Amino acid sequence: MGRPVPISTAPRQEQTAGFPSVPALEAASLALVINLVRSGRAATRPELVTVTGLSRKAVTQRVDQALALGLLEDGELAPSSGGRQARTLRFRAEAGHLYSAFVGASEFTAAVMDLTGTVVASHHEDWATDTGPEPTMRQIRSAFTTLARKTGLGRPWAIGIGMPGPVEFATGHLVAPPIMPGWDGFSVRSWLREHYDAPVWVDNDVNLMALGEWTAGVPHDGRDMLFVKVGTGIGAALVTRGRLLRGDRGAAGDIGHTHVTDDPSAVCRCGLTGCLEAVASGWSILEEGTRRVEESARLTASLRRTGRLTLGAIGAAAVDGDRLALEMIDKRSRLVAEVIANLVNFCNPGVLVLGGGILRTGSRFVDVVSSTVHARCNRLVTSGLTVRAASLDHFEGVIGGGLLASSALFATTPLSHWVESGSPLGHATTLQRLSEESA
Numbered sequence: 001m002g003r004p005v006p007i008s009t010a011p012r013q014e015q016t017a018g019f020p021s022v023p024a025l026e027a028a029s030l031a032l033v034i035n036l037v038r039s040g041r042a043a044t045r046p047e048l049v050t051v052t053g054l055s056r057k058a059v060t061q062r063v064d065q066a067l068a069l070g071l072l073e074d075g076e077l078a079p080s081s082g083g084r085q086a087r088t089l090r091f092r093a094e095a096g097h098l099y100s101a102f103v104g105a106s107e108f109t110a111a112v113m114d115l116t117g118t119v120v121a122s123h124h125e126d127w128a129t130d131t132g133p134e135p136t137m138r139q140i141r142s143a144f145t146t147l148a149r150k151t152g153l154g155r156p157w158a159i160g161i162g163m164p165g166p167v168e169f170a171t172g173h174l175v176a177p178p179i180m181p182g183w184d185g186f187s188v189r190s191w192l193r194e195h196y197d198a199p200v201w202v203d204n205d206v207n208l209m210a211l212g213e214w215t216a217g218v219p220h221d222g223r224d225m226l227f228v229k230v231g232t233g234i235g236a237a238l239v240t241r242g243r244l245l246r247g248d249r250g251a252a253g254d255i256g257h258t259h260v261t262d263d264p265s266a267v268c269r270c271g272l273t274g275c276l277e278a279v280a281s282g283w284s285i286l287e288e289g290t291r292r293v294e295e296s297a298r299l300t301a302s303l304r305r306t307g308r309l310t311l312g313a314i315g316a317a318a319v320d321g322d323r324l325a326l327e328m329i330d331k332r333s334r335l336v337a338e339v340i341a342n343l344v345n346f347c348n349p350g351v352l353v354l355g356g357g358i359l360r361t362g363s364r365f366v367d368v369v370s371s372t373v374h375a376r377c378n379r380l381v382t383s384g385l386t387v388r389a390a391s392l393d394h395f396e397g398v399i400g401g402g403l404l405a406s407s408a409l410f411a412t413t414p415l416s417h418w419v420e421s422g423s424p425l426g427h428a429t430t431l432q433r434l435s436e437e438s439a
């Protein structure tokens, strides 16, 4: 059996008024049976009878239907519990595929994945999103085309995409993204919907990193997770009881613009002063590093070689013990750690995961955060707390994009709509509308 897949990360479902018709009930129970096997909550027909409360006959009918549609298949015999051995059922993750893209300020990753979010093939590219929405989206589309050619997996069932700025989740619009000039009000979803006959879900980058890490991270933990990303920007996301906390419009966790200093020279890209990002983000370190570059022979050489300093170069210098690089990173680590300690006190997560470009500077950041949190937070908060680095080698965001798309496709209402066709292909417009109504 594959790893467990959360089935509750999609937007909440609308209540259906009145009594559903018999075919609607049949589609809903078929959807339920498929989802129970998909999420690992039931693996055999007898278990499905127990979990659903449906009759044995009804379960047999639904399972036969799911087998015929190619969404489930028979697996091994389950270990005997005294009586006749039941055959296990398996969700066919390869029945369809998803496209996912994870966009950063200066790079993006695109991937083709199966229906459980396992990456089949991926493509990574350095790309500055400040070139604007149209060229960026065209570049992502061309990456999808290359991947489709490579894998033979052309028409996706759905697309998930993460952007490094505030995304209004219901509409897929970016709203005043500080590190993406020219993107304000741009609808990533509308652009992709014009080019693909597939439903599209767009989310903030840190939300998808948290979703990917919570589902596929190692070690798998099922407890509430606070994820903090420190890269070009700074953001946080909270997964609680398997659900992402998005807030009212999708902006929950946007901690980069928390006020942390009254220093008037700490001017932030968002237009305010004193924000955490202004004093602790990747772009603030590039600014300081460029200004003080002559203090480090190593960074001076790097600047001469490539014409500009990069976060990668500063991170590598820190790993090798460069004094300026370490000083700049340590100062920022302490500032971010103080803010994280407040968040940990507020939401009492079981796991605190740290991710983003900061991990390329070695393990110091994780150590500073861990000791600050333990010093600042109540013992009840810290006694069971695990603090660790993200575990998926910077793939958690793109994996999260696939998981977002699959959880939206397999949420009960949309799944009931397409399940009897065996695939959501051809249903994109309705699925997108159902999703918008329930967001």
Ligand SMILES: [Zn+2]
Pocket: 178, 256, 257, 268, 269, 270, 271, 272, 275, 276, 277, 278
């Ligand atoms: Zn700001």
